[in-house]
Amino acid sequence: MSLLKEELQRNMNKPEADKASLKKAAWVRKDLLGLQELSREELELILSTAESFKEVISREIKKVPTLRGKTVVNLFYEPSTRTRTSFEVAAKRLSADVINISTDSSSVRKGETLIDTGKNIEALKVDIIVVRHNYSGAAAMLARNVHASVINAGDGWHEHPTQALLDIFTLKEKLGRIEGLNVSIVGDIAHSRVARSNIWGLTKLGANVTVCAPPLLIPVSIEEMGVKVTSDVEEALKDADAVNVLRMQFERDTENAFPRQLEYFKNYGITVDRLKHAKKNILVMHPGPINRGIEISSEVADGANSVILEQVTNGIAVRMAALFLVAQAHDQLRSKARTRGAKKI
Amino acid sequence: MLMKEKSRIMDKNGLVRTLTRMAHEILEKNKGTEDLVIVGVRTRGAVLAERLAALMEDIDGYKPPVGVLDITLYRDDLSSIAQQPVVHKTEIDFDIQDKKVILVDDVLYTGRTIRAALDEIVDFGRPLFIQLAVLLDRGHRELPIRADYVGKNIPTSLKETVEVRLQETDGVDEVVVMENME
Numbered sequence: 005m006s007l008l009k010e011e012l013q014r015n016m017n018k019p020e021a022d023k024a025s026l027k028k029a030a031w032v033r034k035d036l037l038g039l040q041e042l043s044r045e046e047l048e049l050i051l052s053t054a055e056s057f058k059e060v061i062s063r064e065i066k067k068v069p070t071l072r073g074k075t076v077v078n079l080f081y082e083p084s085t086r087t088r089t090s091f092e093v094a095a096k097r098l099s100a101d102v103i104n105i106s107t108d109s110s111s112v113r114k115g116e117t118l119i120d121t122g123k124n125i126e127a128l129k130v131d132i133i134v135v136r137h138n139y140s141g142a143a144a145m146l147a148r149n150v151h152a153s154v155i156n157a158g159d160g161w162h163e164h165p166t167q168a169l170l171d172i173f174t175l176k177e178k179l180g181r182i183e184g185l186n187v188s189i190v191g192d193i194a195h196s197r198v199a200r201s202n203i204w205g206l207t208k209l210g211a212n213v214t215v216c217a218p219p220l221l222i223p224v225s226i227e228e229m230g231v232k233v234t235s236d237v238e239e240a241l242k243d244a245d246a247v248n249v250l251r252m253q254f255e256r257d258t259e260n261a262f263p264r265q266l267e268y269f270k271n272y273g274i275t276v277d278r279l280k281h282a283k284k285n286i287l288v289m290h291p292g293p294i295n296r297g298i299e300i301s302s303e304v305a306d307g308a309n310s311v312i313l314e315q316v317t318n319g320i321a322v323r324m325a326a327l328f329l330v331a332q333a334h335d336q337l338r339s340k341a342r343t344r345g346a347k348k349i
Numbered sequence: 350m351l352m353k354e355k356s357r358i359m360d361k362n363g364l365v366r367t368l369t370r371m372a373h374e375i376l377e378k379n380k381g382t383e384d385l386v387i388v389g390v391r392t393r394g395a396v397l398a399e400r401l402a403a404l405m406e407d408i409d410g411y412k413p414p415v416g417v418l419d420i421t422l423y424r425d426d427l428s429s430i431a432q433q434p435v436v437h438k439t440e441i442d443f444d445i446q447d448k449k450v451i452l453v454d455d456v457l458y459t460g461r462t463i464r465a466a467l468d469e470i471v472d473f474g475r476p477l478f479i480q481l482a483v484l485l486d487r488g489h490r491e492l493p494i495r496a497d498y499v500g501k502n503i504p505t506s507l508k509e510t511v512e513v514r515l516q517e518t519d520g521v522d523e524v525v526v527m528e529n530m531e
Contacts, residue, residue: 035351049435052436055438056419056422056436056437056438056439057436059438059439059440060422060439060530063472063473064473064474065472065473067472067506068422068423068469068472069423069468070422071422124376196459262524264384325436328422328436334435336433
């Protein structure tokens with residue numbers, strides 16, 4: 005019970021300005037499209053909400069009635085097991101109904117556009133659409149055209165907000181803070197929406213971010229996002245509190261852009277030998293699925309520094325928070341609109 | 350909303366006396382602290398639960414375990430309340446199966462908070478029974494719910510609100526009735 009006391013103590017000791025900002029932190033967005041547009045307060049609200057949901061999923065009955073009667077559609081234009089399953093589990097833990105649509109078995113095959121598909125899904129009285137698409141900006145376009153809430157589960161090379169949020173949540177849970185941490189992201193930065201969302205989120209929360217990749221896989225002007233850039237993996241690991249290892253995305257048809265797989269492993273792979281020169285407790289993260297022996301060795305992936313499987317668990321808590329917050333904001337916007345309408349009459 | 354203090358119901362000493370009496374009543378009715386657990390509803394109910402448990406320890410020599418309930422996820426009014434509640438953690442670190450649960454809140458009003466709290470508790474297990482202890486009962490119930498232990502009954506009008514202020518959360522121990530002047 006000392007937990008409550010500590011918490012109260014912390015709140016009492018906070019400067020008034022902090023308390024005010026905590027109170028003000030409200031979620032008013034019907035959609036979650038990316039971390040670029042979010043304020044630090046909004047990021048912190050999602051993370052603290054996710055903390056509460058982590059408690060829920062550790063209960064024996066891992067379910068709360070919060071989104072009872074709501075329907076979530078997972079609309080995936082790219083193959084995904086991990087993210088789709090994670091969203092499905094998260095929605096079910098909140099008592100929502102879930103429908104999965106993957107495009108290889110739907111009318112998209114017959115030429116239906118994203119907006120038409122979205123409007124048809126909405127006509128089925130769906131409340132939240134979780135969308136993954138291979139075009140950057142697809143989630144935002146869908147959000148503008150439907151009344152339902154939209155959560156971006158990855159759009160092209162642009163953003164993958166819930167993945168970055170679960171990475172940041174894991175960091176915070178393990179290291180107690182984000183402010184001042186040195187976080188290195190190693191891998192195909194150019195084609196990675198995970199990298200971009202992580203950079204937005206981490207820098208807003210005060211972490212020092214270094215990106216590391218072969219020169220051809222570092223986008224031009226990435227420094228403008230407030231990160232350090234290097235092509236030397238040992239330098240990237242040297243002072244890092246955590247390293248986020250990205251998957252080499254061979255399916256994205258970029259095989260000509262970087263050296264062959266074995267050469268990549270030799271020059272950039274995260275191995276036990278390389279970690280010897282890093283901080284002893286460095287956290288090793290990976291958004292999955294892992295390519296063992298390409299970007300990370302098996303010993304590291306399964307080793308004591310790895311939090312890769314905890315990331316998967318935390319993903320459920322973070323996605324529950326995202327679903328809850330957009331649903332809540334959506335309901336409030338609707339009820340406000342209703343009262344305004346009533347007053348006019 | 351312009352609120353004006355209408356009357357002061359309890360000061361520090363009054364609060365201590367009331368809570369001490371409630372602790373005695375709970376122990377008397379349950380014949381001691383055996384199998385007793387205390388669960389408080391965030392935020393002020395949790396503080397009161399902690400205080401009641403400490404008082405029971407003074408009387409009976411054993412402090413029952415105390416848990417904290419955050420009922421936000423079980424509310425029935427997420428869309429209609431003006432201010433978004435922030436979701437906090439529920440912390441029940443003990444088994445409630447076959448335990449005597451004393452549910453504690455500061456003010457009993459419509460009964461909807463208690464409805465949500467009951468739903469949440471049974472998701473943690475099947476207690477032997479649940480009893481309700483509230484510092485104040487201000488009436489205006491919207492559900493068939495009543496308290497087993499009441500610190501004080503205060504008849505109020507719907508224009509009034511009752512504010513419980515506690516040292517741990519507000520820096521002062523007092524209960525006041527506020528009136529809406531509009």
